Amino acid sequence: MALFGTNGVRGIANEYITPELALNLARCLGTYMGSKGTVAIGCDTRISGQMLKSAAIAGALSTGLSVIDVGTVPTPSIQLYVRDYADAGIIVTASHNPREYNGIKFIAGDGSEFSRDAEKDIEKIYHSGKYAIASWTKTGNFRTDPGVNEYYVRNIIKSVNAEAIRSHKFKVVTDTGCGAGSLTLPFLLRELGCHVLTLEAQLDGTFPWRNPEPLPEDLTELTNLVKMTGADLGVAHDGDADRAVFVDENGQFVNDDVLLAMMAKYMVEHEKGPLVTPVSSSQRMVDVAKEEGVKLYWTAVGSINVARKMMEVNAVFGGEGNGGLIFPKHQYCRDGAMSCAKVLEILVGGKKLSDLEKSVPQYFNEKTKVPAKNTHTTMEIVKNEASGLGRKIDTTDGVKIWYDDGWVLMRPSGTEPIFRIFAEAKSQTRAKELMQEGLNMVTKAEKLSTLK
Numbered sequence: 477m478a479l480f481g482t483n484g485v486r487g488i489a490n491e492y493i494t495p496e497l498a499l500n501l502a503r504c505l506g507t508y509m510g511s512k513g514t515v516a517i518g519c520d521t522r523i524s525g526q527m528l529k530s531a532a533i534a535g536a537l538s539t540g541l542s543v544i545d546v547g548t549v550p551t552p553s554i555q556l557y558v559r560d561y562a563d564a565g566i567i568v569t570a571s572h573n574p575r576e577y578n579g580i581k582f583i584a585g586d587g588s589e590f591s592r593d594a595e596k597d598i599e600k601i602y603h604s605g606k607y608a609i610a611s612w613t614k615t616g617n618f619r620t621d622p623g624v625n626e627y628y629v630r631n632i633i634k635s636v637n638a639e640a641i642r643s644h645k646f647k648v649v650t651d652t653g654c655g656a657g658s659l660t661l662p663f664l665l666r667e668l669g670c671h672v673l674t675l676e677a678q679l680d681g682t683f684p685w686r687n688p689e690p691l692p693e694d695l696t697e698l699t700n701l702v703k704m705t706g707a708d709l710g711v712a713h714d715g716d717a718d719r720a721v722f723v724d725e726n727g728q729f730v731n732d733d734v735l736l737a738m739m740a741k742y743m744v745e746h747e748k749g750p751l752v753t754p755v756s757s758s759q760r761m762v763d764v765a766k767e768e769g770v771k772l773y774w775t776a777v778g779s780i781n782v783a784r785k786m787m788e789v790n791a792v793f794g795g796e797g798n799g800g801l802i803f804p805k806h807q808y809c810r811d812g813a814m815s816c817a818k819v820l821e822i823l824v825g826g827k828k829l830s831d832l833e834k835s836v837p838q839y840f841n842e843k844t845k846v847p848a849k850n851t852h853t854t855m856e857i858v859k860n861e862a863s864g865l866g867r868k869i870d871t872t873d874g875v876k877i878w879y880d881d882g883w884v885l886m887r888p889s890g891t892e893p894i895f896r897i898f899a900e901a902k903s904q905t906r907a908k909e910l911m912q913e914g915l916n917m918v919t920k921a922e923k924l925s926t927l928k
Contacts, residue, residue, distance in 0.1 A: 479602060480595040482778040482890025484581030486570050489524035493570075493578045495531035501580050502532040502566060503607040504598045506539025511608045513563030516583075518546040518554045518624070520569040520656040520716045523681035524578045528568045532580065533618070536566070540610035542617040546624040548679065550656040550717035551581070552811040553628035557621075559587025559807060569656075572689035572714040572798075573892065575682060588787070588808045589780040629664045629813070635806040636817045640824045642669030648820075649673045649710040649723075651698040653688055654680040657717030661813050668817065673705060688715030690799070692729040695721075703727040709829050711816045718779075719799035720812035722819060724829035733758035733797040733900075737836040739815070740793050742822050743803075744768040749792035752785045754778065755872045756885055756898050757797045763837045776873035777887060783808040839882075840904040842911040846918055848895045850925035851888035857921035858886055877914075882906055884914040895922075 479485050485501065487493045505515065515536050519525030525548070536543050544562060546554055551567050558565035565583030573579070582590040582598065590598070601607070610616070648670045652658040658677045665672045675697055676685055686694040690712035702710040702723050710723035722730040737760035740751050748770055753761050754777040765772035773789055775781040779800055786794045786804055795801035800810035803818065822832060848854050855874065862875045870876040874887025882901030889896055895918045899911035 479599050483571060483589070483780065484569075484579045486573060486577055486579035488576050489522065489528070489578040493524070493528065493580070495527055498528040498531035498568070498580055499535035500602060500607070501598070502535030503539055503609075504601040505564060505566065505582060506536050506541045507601050507606075507608040508594070508597055509541065509564060511540035511610055511614075514542040514544060516544045516546050516554055516558050516562040516565045516621075518549040518565075518567055520550070520567075521548060521654060521658075521679045521681040522568075522570065522575070522578050522715070525568050525681060528578060528580070532566050532568065537616040537618060538610060539608050540614050540616050543619075545618070545620045547620065547622060548656055548659060549624050550628070550660055550813070552718050552807065552809055552813070553625050553656075553660060555583050555587040555809045556628050556631055556807050557624045558583045558585065567716070569716040570688075571716045571718065574687050586808070588783050591784060592780065625659050629660055629667060632664055632806070632814050632817050633667055635803070635814065636821045637824065638668060641817070641820045644820075644824050645669055645671065646709070646820055646823065647671045647673070647705065647707040649675065649698055649701045649705065649707045650677070651675040651690070651695060651710065651712040652677050652717070653686060653690060653713055653715065654678060654683050655688060655713055655715040655717060657713035657812060660717065661711070661713060661816065664813050664817065668820065670820070673701060673707065675701065683715070690714055690719070690721045695723065695729065699723050699727040699729070708823065709819065711819075713812050714799070717812045718810040720801075720815040721799040722829065724833065726830055728830065730829065730833060731841065732799050733760055733839075733841055734833050734836060735799065736795050736797050736801065737761055737764050738832050739795070739801055739818065740764050741768065741836060743793035744770050747792045750789045752782050752789065752791045752794035754782060754796055755870055755876050756887070758841065758900055759839055759883070760836050774870075774872060778890065779810045839900050839902060840907040841898070841900050842904075842907040843896065843898045844911060844915060845889070845894045845896050846915060846922075848888065848893060848918070848922050850922065851893065851895065853925035854895065854918065854921045855888055857924050858917055861917060861921065879910065882910050884910040886914045886918050
């Protein structure tokens, strides 16, 4: 049975993601590392985080690894710290998944997420049950470092045109969703000279007002406060703050795919080079790449895949159409706070966020999700049916069917027992039609899978 999904190992806390699992996964890491080196371990604000972090610390120490407990941190914060001060890392988080979930994600020594091959190696060790347990004289050293988030904020400031941003004195409303970004984003923005209004900035792992995923329908307070106060923009994080989504000065949600293409355009205008994005991303990325004369590379969904491809092709920018943007000169991972700082850097030029949205081609997107118990069998049935349609299909991740006026992608989630369906077209009506076609195909295949 595969442990790792799209981003780490995830499941319901204390049901699937138990202290025993966290302990043994950390033992796997220690075994994989030959019981040598230092690992930084942290968590987001989920109420099961401290329990699972403690178990992971114990597991790592038992193999002889030295451990630095970095406390409650955004995922990109610990990734930067690992890159500069440790040999590996573990972050206890389920990112955007609902309250009841938690997860374990491994960080490589360069600060990127573990490669798929490294994850397979960890799985082999886990299923073998053979861990490198140290003698009592060689169990690892333990210390804490409370300065990780401050270090992260300072590095973002160094990575943008901070003086130009400060001179503009932006007004920004933040919704950090009671997650780990509450410890970084408001402080970063104040350091960048912004007038900051905060929502849900208290740490609360029950996520009392909204789930960790910053969906447009759950950001009504953010949009209302932006309009009421005349703010320049609003920004919201997911639970571990590796993603950021935006609301423009009119209180309108900025489509994630528009944000991705808008930032891609800005980055390649300043430095020509390849772009990388998963197959779920918009045709807008194709148009931007053509307009700027740069190469676009497609990957399977997942920031691991995007970041690794970016390293391979020396990309200048990459990301996913979910608010997960990667700036390689800062670090090879999704970074919500860095994304916010970069948006402010663009706005220094004098345009409003709503103006920038119009700078990329217009398409219409629809997405939905549907529960699926037999994802593997369902996927095979969908592939067979799609192959018989006589259209161009892409099976890099799931099945993407290209039409003359749009596309639909159907893929099983790597983190939940669901199918995600994405569609795009040049009209909203057509996008909805394509999404419905994909939904019908998956629903039909799921029913057929129960008969096999």
